Amino acid sequence: MNEAAAVQPSVEIRRVAVIGAGVAGRNFALACAGAGFHVVLEDVMPANLRKAEADYADLSRRGTAGRLELALTVEDAVREADVALDFVPDELESKLEIFSMIDRMAPPKTILCTPSYALSITDLASCVYRPERCVAVRGNLLRGDAGVPPVVRLLYPAAVAGSTLAAVDKFLQALGVEVRREADPEVPLLMKNVLM
Secondary structure, three states: OOHHHHOOOOOOEEEEEEEEOOOOHHHHHHHHHHHOEEEEEOOOOOHHHHHHHHHHHHHHOOOOEEEEEEEOOOHHHHOOOOOEOOOOOOOOHHHHHHHHHHHHOOOOOOEEEEEEEOOOOHHHOOOOHHHHEEEEEOOOOOOOOOOOOEEEEEEOOOHHHHHHHHHHHHHHHHHOOEEEEOOOOOHHHHHHHHHO
């Protein structure tokens, strides 16, 4: 972490934007609502949003402290978000497009968090105006059937703010996820693949 990024004000995550209401995005959004967060779930496919709405109705009957809203545009989803997570395909073009959209449309406070197994968060963060608020998560974000807390790797670029890491740690822990922080490799993964 660099010194300038380390002095960012603390962030508390209350509002979560989830981009993509396929199975993974929908389940993550429901887990967030179940943990008491205000979630705005976006998808371009109305059928995915209807499924999420039905699943949330079942969840709310059992009593949930959180809230789920549906959005048809990324702009509506991230308008007031403290953190935005995308569940788009783990391909460079898709991630760059969604990171760029969120960066333009979300307020400056919003943390950009992406589940990615293949891409470098350093590469993605270098393409936005808020590299100090970018992180990637590797691993299962949802509690398994055995009730064992999942363990995820929280990867961050050199420019990350300490407040960003602290906020995402606290957020994921509220979902019952164990977090292990790791600096992104100095040479971005895309470059490593080219050099091998």
